[in-house]
Amino acid sequence: MKVIDFALEMEEMGKDYFWRLANEASINGVRTVFTMLAEAQQELYDTFLAMKRGASVHCNADSRALERAREAFARIFAPDGALLDLLKTDLAAYEHAMQVEAAVVRFCEELAERERDEEARALLREIAAEERQYYDTVESIHDFVAAPRWQLCWGEFSNLQEM
Template structure:
């Protein structure tokens, strides 16, 4: 299987997953989080499509390991992967998204380490780097949303509880 085709399939699955979560979410904030994440998946899809169209010399790399890995990756986006009842806040939604993105980064890095073909390994590392940048973005948004829980909002009042 071509590595770049696998990456495109992976992003399509991610986009569908986050769109499904957005459509099932009952709270506007959570719905917005998952809609934004679906759009981010589309941006990654477009990036990988540009790589496929010739921006990368090794975009036609073929990997035998991907056929066996497809099922493992599909588990990340399994329909029962997120229990929406537990995702009652946008912060919880971002935390779930971070878990999903971390699993994707780990998955791509492991595939790159196991790959024997040098071109396929280089492309898997490039894909893992893109996925890591996406994870970093989600983590930054999460930290921004969570900041009021971690820091005082104003010197005269406190949003932190006594221990």
């Protein structure tokens, strides 16, 4: 199986997963989070499609390990009906997205390490780097959303005046 085709399939699964969560979400903030994540998956899909069209040197790399890996990857995006009951806030939605994306990054990195073909390994590393960059973006948004929880906002600091 072509590595780049697997990456495209991976992003399609991710996009479908986040759209499904967005459509099932009853809370506007959570729906917005998952809609944004689905759109970001589409951007990654477009990136990988550009790589396939020739932007990447390794775009024709083939891997035998990906056939077996497809099922393992599909489990990352397996539907979980009880999940939405747990995602009551946008922060929880971002935390869930971070867990999913961390699993995707680990998955790609492990595939790259096990791959014997050097071209396929290089492409898998390139894909893992793109996924890590996406994870970092989600993590940054999460940290921004969570900042009020971590901010030191005691009353004794709010009324500072010169004497």
